[in-house]
Amino acid sequence: MMTGAWASRGEIRLLEHAVQRVVSEWITAEGWPSVAEIVVERPADNDHGDYATPVCLQLAKSARRAPRALAEELRDRLLADPEVSESVEAVEVAGPGFVNLTMRASALSGAVRTMLAAGDDVGRGRRERPLHVLLEYVSVNPNGPLHVGHARYAAYGNALGRIMTFSGHRVSTEFYINDYGRQMEMFGRSVAARYAQALGLDLQVPEDGYQGEYVKSIAGTIIAEIGDSRLEELGAGGLEDADAPGIHFFRVRGYELVLEEMRAELDSFGVSFDRWFSETPLHTEGRVQGTIDQLLASGDAYARDEAVWLRTMPFGDDKDRVLIRSNERPTYFAADIAYHLDKLERGFDHLINIWGADHHGYVPRMKAAVEILSHDPEMLEIIIGQMVNLLEEGELRQMSTRRGEMVTLGELVDAVGVDAARFFLVTRSHDQTLDLDLGLARRQSSENPVYYVQYAHARIVSILRNLPAEQAAWLSDEGGLAPTSGEDIFVLTHERELIKGLAGFPQLVMEAADRRAPHRVAGYAQELAGLFHVFYKNCRVIGVEPAVSRSRVALCLVSQRVLARCLDLLGVSAPESM
Template structure:
């Protein structure tokens, strides 16, 4: 709708310039937005106000000139007014709004999608948890966020790749191997001191038991270093397989699993450091190699290679992001825990040093999830073992409720996850409330079929039968859906979809509770069925973007 109005405004500007009623020849980057107050129309534009300086006229005078060139709106609008300092307000026709229902039927499952991204290649890297323990619910929120952002981008015309970065190099893998090795020795009857910095969870004992069953006492006969390395490899592979299985159960699928160790094996880390040195952005000091992140606004320079020759995580991140752009991505989106917010400036500095626009890297921060049981917050530390896994929560409340709850708030705001609410089959449960609205339309369709009333096709509906204000309000809300999707994609904010779904569900439930869909008059029944099924299509499309099912009965 906004695009149609914007085209009329641009055509009116062209007409004004051709007639000489306006002289600047400019086409400003005006907006077409829904006014804050309904009495100001359905949409308003600030085009006249943006032209005031160039035209050397008052905005209201320019608005009146534009109004004369807008002409008859036909079925699009029935009235246009000038208000305030120079806003042009459009009042759309009912026929225009109900025509949206035809658009929904015509596009079906693709309603809401757009080509706005124009095939731009975008990578979304998310979860990327260390393969040292099962996923907890904090990882789950990052998984739901990254997956929904990727779906939104794909729906709006971007070429999207989902990637998981496997942190399989560094001290945490050595700690994993040592943890397993010590538990293995304990299982063989040794009294072994188990340090606090080792991984404490029961899964460590279970993995050690698997090795013992397969290899017996063989690891006691070799060197401890070799044993720790073998345990790290075995444990990492098993845990990663478990992570993959948990994500599959959560409805998250990756196009690519990328190994950090592979960067080292291919010499990419050394190449990344060398490239920054060649560009003059890295220097040696105190036998270490530093990156001049202060050249790009960071508060201090960062070490890439320590004085002992060991590389830092930052060095591998430099190599990883260098390689991402070498793969041809126009934009890279990283989903990180909120505790990594201080890492953003230095990674933006890396991107800029590589010759890219720093905005080519976007970072989404995901705040903690507060999981409550009996009013008590549950700790989630993979070292202490006192964590609740994502799989446990999914098994308890279901994938749909879990994903929906994770996406109900901005990802960078803290979230209280009410397990009992998520399990309720009542209108108090947000996801149940939305899914029930979809199932309710499916039930209406079944009742209509038993009564011999078919859901009409395009062109078979008399829209004059939709004469209620609440019916028009539903049509207007359905018309907004493509704009909501595009805004959620551009701003990487999937919570906009859940907000929209709650509003749509509230309006539909209210309409259903006040009005019968199937009435004695067949033509009215058909028109209301058409409206209800338009709502059903949008529910299904929006839930699909979130990775949540749209059940036909509940």
């Protein structure tokens, strides 16, 4: 797969392709069975060269020859290949039959030149078949604050969207507002009760209603808006009838206030959505019913026991699922199907939903439903994010929206800041349950890995700022700044390591996108920052021979851009000073 600016001469990865070509020609010539993938990797150990392939170990059996003997033949073939020998300084047989390749410094110069020419787009992917993806995440009942679990999915989903976009896909993001149904009714009654209480009328929050303090503050806001104008109505009607206009008012106004707060909080967390999609109109405009009628007509849904069911079992679900209850009310599932039908009608190539682990039992039926609608089992991808265990100095804190016991996204941000929070939440793989100790996070915030990366960025900016006038002029002519392709200017180990690290960025972006793994970007950023720090320690940029200085300035510029990009992909700032 070509990756934009990298599809040109001077790309380090070109060597991988060349090696793969030589090997595959060899296999064909010998008539051996082909191997699934010709692995060319970057060895962890520097003594093993810049690139290595274990392919001779795989071939030994079918070739009926000793791996080392094969490796020696491969070495000769590689050296005889003009394309490989042009970029390679040494090819060595090692260990049980590995072939290790060491790059020429001149090949590295070409790579730096290419990266510099790409400017801010360094690493940006170009897909042969870009997908228009709808990414839905967070999507909660708007009846209370966002807690740290939501914060995790927000950080993950947002980073994934940025990464997939940068990797060459087209991504639209959406927040589905579950503003309909029993939980919302319960919420409306809870707000109404607090409103009444604050005005001296003794109405109790329902048994299984929302007890949190935030409900009182919502009631307070409403009082400031409308005074006691709704009190009489509540006194007369009580809280029982959730559909009574009096209760309905509190549900809607309360939900609006929560949603506003949510939007603001996510916004300051660096998370925004292309669209906020409300569930309610799906019901009120008859689209839920319409979808069910359609499914009944096609035979995918059927009536039984006074309810309507969707035939999900043939699509991998444990049992068929109810769409309309015997009390004639549609299930949440029915609305979700109407919502996903809407998504499909908007013409996306692929749908991604990010859900919390507590919803994973819901996956088979949702996938079944989308398959029924789209006839494509791959259309909907559901990513399950594991939970966040919140600890305070080692002690587990249980969370419950209903009881109002939770640590909110806002509190997390207040404790450690947006950058540290986002970096931390996304550094761990999404399918790993995550332990977050607030006390620890507070204490370590100044030593959080995010600062390591940001520091490297700020340091580079500082170096570039300190360039003497005649060298600073280089920055306005990057073409002249870049080392000539083929120039042997990068001779020190730490320069080479940094270049190889930078050169891995395009590949990293593609992998992080395809594997839905933002945490790889975080890991890469830390690695690259480390490479830069070591480079900095060992290679002076200013005050050395002009040609050397010039090429190192080029390295700084590329490093700065890649680090800034990594941070941006994670929704973290790239400060110019700290």
